[in-house]
Ligand SMILES: Nc1ncnc2c1ncn2[C@@H]1O[C@H](COP(=O)(O)OP(=O)(O)OP(=O)(O)O)[C@@H](O)[C@H]1O
């Protein structure tokens with residue numbers, strides 16, 4: 016078997032926010048490596064820096080200090096347009112609030128990243144249709160978000176995250192707005208994606224949800240407090 | 251899961267315009283009533299430009315045709331000085347009238363004209379048997395027909411002898427003939443003009459209307475006969491026609507020179523040429539155009555501010571959407587283009603509504619008032635589109651820049 020590729024490589028990553036008086040160090044010297052195919056849960060109390068780290072990993076934000084190699088390429092010095100391109104090709108986001116375009120159909124929502132990738136309309140529709148089939152929504156292609164249930168909306172969002180075949184899927188509290196049953200449904204989808212080889216980082220403060228992941232990182236006060244791996248799959 | 255990895259979209263390459271327009275139309279449609287109200291300023295601006303420019307265009311070409319009908323070489327001498335020379339002692343307030351004698355002397359001394367016609371015009375009642383009609387009675391000189399470019403269709407013009415003998419002869423316009431004689435032959439009949447008997451010796455060829463005045467609703471008589479009829483010893487004006495277009499300047503100079511000498515060195519008369527009149531009307535038309543431009547500019551500025559305002563609101567409301575687009579790979583330039591296009595689309599919709607509204611007004615006005623010389627032309631359409639596109643770009647710049655400058659993390663967190 017060939018060497019496993021490293022998707023995330025963080026070295027002494029820090030993020031400071033400048034406040035009126037005194038700065039806030041939301042992250043301090045975080046070292047983190049995530050290999051391709053890993054399913055990782057990021058846990059920790061409120062305000063511990065989980066979202067801040069996700070934003071850095073997702074190239075939405077830049078570290079104050081430290082290095083970040085994504086899929087082997089340093090990203091901390093990229094300019095704004097280059098970061099947008101990295102997000103476009105390498106990262107799939109799943110948000111707590113779904114964040115779908117209300118006026119567009121499921122297919123158009125899923126195809127949105129491909130618009131910014133510059134793909135033709137036909138190719139966008141083909142790939143978006145495939146991604147929707149992957150999340151089991153091939154029969155809801157032309158529905159708008161307000162015509163879908165919460166769980167279906169989040170599955171559309173997952174399809175949007177998958178459609179570019181990113182190196183990394185980032186999900187910040189993806190079940191936070193769902194009831195338990197639909198939450199489990201979406202988590203089941205992540206499990207499947209993991210089995211198919213996707214690299215997933217999931218933020219949660221619910222230990223039961225964290226059980227789905229093989230590796231758990233606990234942040235406290237902007238630093239990594241624990242990094243636990245478990246060999247076997249949960250329920 | 252096996253599809254080729256995505257290529258990086260080349261730097262500087264924007265996403266297709268069609269996509270941007272589609273998103274813009276969607277957003278505009280989603281805010282239907284609000285978008286429509288926003289465009290009101292542009293609608294009114296463009297509609298008023300269309301109406302006023304159509305009218306101005308029509309009036310200009312209408313006047314152009316009318317003046318062309320006068321003949322380019324026509325020279326009109328009128329009593330009184332209408333343009334002050336600016337310096338020198340104030341003119342004595344003796345205004346010498348123009349007379350038939352003036353025109354006779356001019357005819358001898360000014361070789362650059364075809365002829366002169368001293369005309370005395372006044373109102374009068376023309377009657378035949380039990381019918382009568384109030385018309386303009388034009389006392390004209392012998393050379394009038396030639397100078398003025400009119401023709402006696404039936405009968406014959408007045409001779410020098412008719413004028414010298416002050417004969418009460420009349421040549422009638424078509425309208426007058428129709429009203430007084432219906433189908434009867436007017437030649438040789440005696441009519442009354444303001445109580446005096448006149449013999450009808452001719453009928454003019456139809457000439458139509460000129461500046462709203464019916465040239466066929468006239469009774470022509472020898473100028474000497476009007477002197478008797480109106481009890482005057484001066485004329486309304488002296489008409490002349492230059493031998494050629496190039497001779498107009500020379501003719502004006504010669505006429506001025508001769509008349510000034512006859513009038514003891516005073517220029518107490520004014521010589522107009524057809525070009526002068528055209529120039530005056532063009533100046534009026536230009537003034538009108540600037541007023542139109544001012545009105546249009548004001549409403550377009552107001553419209554532009556309205557669009558800018560609503561676009562700023564829209565950017566604010568859609569902060570989250572902007573964050574999501576940035577997260578999935580939109581560059582700042584993509585967001586900038588999106589909102590700029592949206593602003594242009596909103597403005598163009600206003601422009602199209604304004605264009606339709608203005609066109610409707612022009613067409614309805616044309617039906618209600620057929621004599622109204624309004625005309626639509628292609629360049630008005632282009633102007634309307636140009637204006638509204640420009641307003642869209644200008645009012646979209648600030649909101650679009652604001653949208654593009656949003657930080658993705660902040661935008662995604664926005665409630
Ligand atoms: N833009 C910002 N400006 C200032 N301080 C910030 C900003 N973003 C985050 N912080 C601070 O950084 C710290 C970490 O915030 P973060 O959102 O990463 O926490 P979290 O672990 O995601 O919490 P939660 O579980 O409540 O979502 C907090 O103290 C927060 O106040």
Ligand SMILES: [Mg+2]
Pocket residue numbers: 065066067
């Ligand atoms: Mg958070």
